[in-house]
Amino acid sequence: MTKSSHENDVAFIQALADLLNQHDLAEISVKREYGENDRLNVTVSKYAPQVASPVAAAPLAAPAPAAPAPAPAPAAAPAEKPEIPSDPANHPGAVTSPMVGTAYLAPEPGAEPFVTVGSQVKEGQTVMIIEAMKTMNHIPAPRAGTVKRILVEDGTPVEYGAPLLIIE
Known part of the structure; x- marks a missing residue:
């Protein structure tokens, strides 16, 4: 990789980081293929990567409809049950x-x-x-x-x- 190419990649990554901050995004991931053995894979994230274990299952084709969550029952007395925060x-x-x-x-x-x-x-x-x-x-x-x-x-x-x- 030439120095010019390296400088271009650094500028590109900096531009991605700026986009991340400007649009309040959590993560941006880009894959560029320049040739058979020349590619750039970049992930810019505000958060530390999470370790996830893959599941050996077929991808979900269409999600099943979800049942709506019922509203919480009102408390009998304020001292018995704390109020659920609005957020x-x-x-x-x-x-x-x-x-x-x-x-x-x-x-x-x-x-x-x-x-x-x-x-x-x-x-x-x-x-x-x-x-x-x-x-x-x-x-x-x-x-x-x-x-x-x-x-x-x-x-x-x-x-x-x-x-x-x-x-x-």
């Missing part, structure tokens, strides 16, 4: 997305969802899948508890850190 991301039981991708609530179209509102989950149990770069990443429950709210619909895109569901 679900601030809730202490929020499970957030470890990556950018598409959230799926079931292992395949037409299958039963991993969890529903009211489901009891164990720590480490799969609660949904996030597809990122054609890889199905199982999202485990970080703690045991009851699923109180599901905050995403099946087949919707999610950002890094976005709240997915509430486990209490």
Whole structure:
């Protein structure tokens, strides 16, 4: 690789970083093929990469429709049950997305969802899948508890850190 080519690549990567900041993006990934043995693969991200284990399953062709989450029941007395914060991301039981991708609530179209509102989950149990770069990443429950709210619909895109569901 020539020095000029290297300088052009650095300028290109800097331009990607500027775009990332200007448009408040989480990540940009570009692959350039210049020839048979000359290519450039660049990923510019604001966040540390997440380690994901690939799933040996066929890609999801069409997402199954999600059941709407029922509204939480009103508290009987304020002292008995704390109020759910207006922003679900601030809730202490929020499970957030470890990556950018598409959230799926079931292992395949037409299958039963991993969890529903009211489901009891164990720590480490799969609660949904996030597809990122054609890889199905199982999202485990970080703690045991009851699923109180599901905050995403099946087949919707999610950002890094976005709240997915509430486990209490």
